[in-house]
Amino acid sequence: MTFMFIAALGVLLFLRGTGAQSVTQPDAHITVPEESPLELRCNYSYGATPYLYWYVQYPNQGLKLLLRYFSGDTVVQGIKGFKAEFSKTSFHLKKPSAHWSDSAxxxxAASDTVSGTDRRAAHKPPEML
Structure with missing residues (x-):
């Protein structure tokens, strides 16, 4: 059985609104068997509905936007079979069948604004140290 290593690294983008504001990913690293369900947890705290994002960084590559949430549906479809489920405190990333190519x-990330007036714009998290 092949196992893959997934790193889940939280990014905190400061939100300008009032109230407690944070983004956390409780699982720093997970290992899952190939073709098993994958879930990466993301919890956030914010007084209003923020803009939420999942990014992926494959080995030796830059960050790539996987999916984003602005408002509306509670399930957001992303690329490569990923989806995220939105609630008032979480934005968990899921995939029904993980593959070796998902190792990344x-x-x-969360923000209370989108750059400019274009709701399709996306924030890129700051470079990780």
């Missing part, structure tokens, strides 16, 4: 670093 995953980043959850």
């Amino acid at each position: 670093k995953y980043f959850c």
